Each structure stands twice: as structure tokens, then as C-alpha cells.
Amino acid sequence: MAKATGNAKLHQAQHNGNDEYYTQLSDIENELKHYRNFFNGKTVFCNCDDPYESNFFKYFALNFNALGLKKLIATCYSASPVMGRELPLFDRMNGKKAYKIEITEVIDTNNDGAVDLSDVEYLIKHGKNTLSVLEENGDFRSAECVYLLNQADIVVTNPPFSLFREYVAQLIEFKKEFLIVGNKTAITYAEIFKLIKENKIWLGYTPKIKRFRVPDYYEGKLISKESDGKKYANNVGNVSWFTNLDVSIRNEKIVLYKKYIPEEYPKYDNYDAINVDKVADIPVDYDGVMGVPITFLDKYNPNQFEIVKFRKGNNERDLSINGKCPFFRILIKRKKS
Numbered sequence: 386m387a388k389a390t391g392n393a394k395l396h397q398a399q400h401n402g403n404d405e406y407y408t409q410l411s412d413i414e415n416e417l418k419h420y421r422n423f424f425n426g427k428t429v430f431c432n433c434d435d436p437y438e439s440n441f442f443k444y445f446a447l448n449f450n451a452l453g454l455k456k457l458i459a460t461c462y463s464a465s466p467v468m469g470r471e472l473p474l475f476d477r478m479n480g481k482k483a484y485k486i487e488i489t490e491v492i493d494t495n496n497d498g499a500v501d502l503s504d505v506e507y508l509i510k511h512g513k514n515t516l517s518v519l520e521e522n523g524d525f526r527s528a529e530c531v532y533l534l535n536q537a538d539i540v541v542t543n544p545p546f547s548l549f550r551e552y553v554a555q556l557i558e559f560k561k562e563f564l565i566v567g568n569k570t571a572i573t574y575a576e577i578f579k580l581i582k583e584n585k586i587w588l589g590y591t592p593k594i595k596r597f598r599v600p601d602y603y604e605g606k607l608i609s610k611e612s613d614g615k616k617y618a619n620n621v622g623n624v625s626w627f628t629n630l631d632v633s634i635r636n637e638k639i640v641l642y643k644k645y646i647p648e649e650y651p652k653y654d655n656y657d658a659i660n661v662d663k664v665a666d667i668p669v670d671y672d673g674v675m676g677v678p679i680t681f682l683d684k685y686n687p688n689q690f691e692i693v694k695f696r697k698g699n700n701e702r703d704l705s706i707n708g709k710c711p712f713f714r715i716l717i718k719r720k721k722s
Contacts (some may be wrong), residue, residue: 406597406618408543408566410440413523416591416626417444420564423539423630424455430537432525433544435461436486436516446505450492457488458533483523488514499578503608525552537653539630541565552577553627557585563721566594572679573696573713581682581694588606589626590634592683597621605643612710622623639684641669650675654705655698676704690717 411567431441445457459482486509494507502623510515521527525534525544531722534555543566545551546620554576556563571577580586596616599608610616645668658674661667664681674693685692693716696703 428456435608483519645671
């Protein structure tokens, strides 16, 4: 069998459960700047994050006071292939173990005028914050992690792509606010699309996250080892943020300008709707059902449009035009003003 390369290699890794993609601090900062007012007085849980490795932990630890956090909790999975390499806050015990860190106070202990990780290290060593070994393996489904989840107000992390459905289902079950990273192909999962249709989950501000750190054993056309000695997946391009935090971008209407011309918008064979190939081409004067690309969700305003259905026609087969199926389409309809 030929070796998979490029995006195919990454998707193959996800299906095999080798879906360790570590979000860069710059991407976290770029997205989180839109949510700062959500965190005041809240407990944040990063439940897929080695506290020594995770840029999510780093972001919230360094911004603990600026965000007005009540508490920061981070846990890691004991089988993580890069567990504990980045942030050696103190001498670690032998062997791979699952840890949790609970931060309740971050102060400038070295009086250098800024809060940094050395301040966090000092506070952990001197007992004002706690680091402890978990009895279980740190899996987000474990009893220990579910107990911590119940304490949290907001969950922010990059969960395993291969477990995305199960991960989101847990967040919905426990009625948690969240901001998480996921592959956009998750939109095509029946369970996730149902939540999108019901306005229980939507996309964040950043349409695509293109670069992730990956474990050393990852190979592929998009994988490169760089000057820092670490491996990165570049131009991934199909990863985004998912959230249920009510951000302002959801209230911005899509500006439309095209008029409906029947010849430019063919109808489907198996559903009474027109096909629209680009979001920008949604006709401003058409009130019937329209099939639009998945990228529509990047700009979806639930006050402007309602989602009718995904992908299938009346016969529950893929939407088709003259017997041919376009790329996946979301069926939408304009809401009356």
C-alpha cells in the first residue's frame, strides 16, 4: 500500500488515534483576545493539557490576573507522547504519570515587574498552588477528570480529534461553556451538525488554524523539523475553533449583493432548493431553501438564516444536480425580518 502524504497523512493519523496536535501560543492568543470578558471570576479547566507542555495552560497562567480568573485547572493524559518536555516546573517523578495543576493565585514573586512561568513555579513549590498525581490516567472521561469538570465554568483546550464527538457530548451533558479546537470535518458528523442546527455549538473567530506542533515520530509531506528541534505540521488548513460562548461575530449579518437569476442557480434533483457555490453569491432576494458550502458556518448568523438540513435530499441521498453531486451542502433559508 502506498504511503499517505500531506493532509491524507494527517487524516489517517486521526483515524488511527494518533491525533496529537499541539496548538501554538500565538493561535491561542489570537482567538482568546475576543473572549476576555467571559473569564472574570470563572474557573477554567484545560482537561487535555499536560501542564508542563500545554500552551493553553501557559496562556491562562500568564494571564490569570488580567482575565480575573478564580481558578485554573489543567490535567494531562499519561500516554501523551510529549508529556512533560517543555515546562519542567520542578523535578518530576520517574515514569509517565497523569498530573493535575490547580492555580488559585499568581503573583510577581521575583519582583521583576511581570508575571511569568517562574512565578508560577515558585507558587507551586511553596504550596500556594497545587500539583498532584492523579490516581487514574488523566483521560477526560475518567471519574477524577469528570469530578474536576463539575467544578469548572469554562473548558478551553485542544481535545483529541478522534474523540471529538464523545468529547463534545460530555460538555453538552454537563452543560459547560467551552472553547475548543477541532477538525472542521466534525461538522459532517450527525451528532455535531445536530448541535449546530440547534444553536448549541458554533465556530469561533479564526476560520483556520494552519500550524501545530506534533510528536517526533510523525511523518508526512506537511511535517517539518525546524530550528528549535521540534516537528510541526504546516498548512493543515482544516482546523478551527468551536464554542458555545455568545461572541459578537454571530450577530454580524452576511452582506449580500447578488440578485436571483434562475439560470445561475440550478435546482437539485432531489430537493426543492437552489445550489449556491459561494457564500458571497447567496442571492439577496431569494426566500426559498438554498444549498450553500460548509464555509457558510464561518459567517453564520442565526438571526439572518435558519439551517434546514445537511447534505441529503428528500430521498436521503446526497443532493444532486443532473445526477451529479456537488461538494457537501448545508440547506438554509432566510429568516423573515
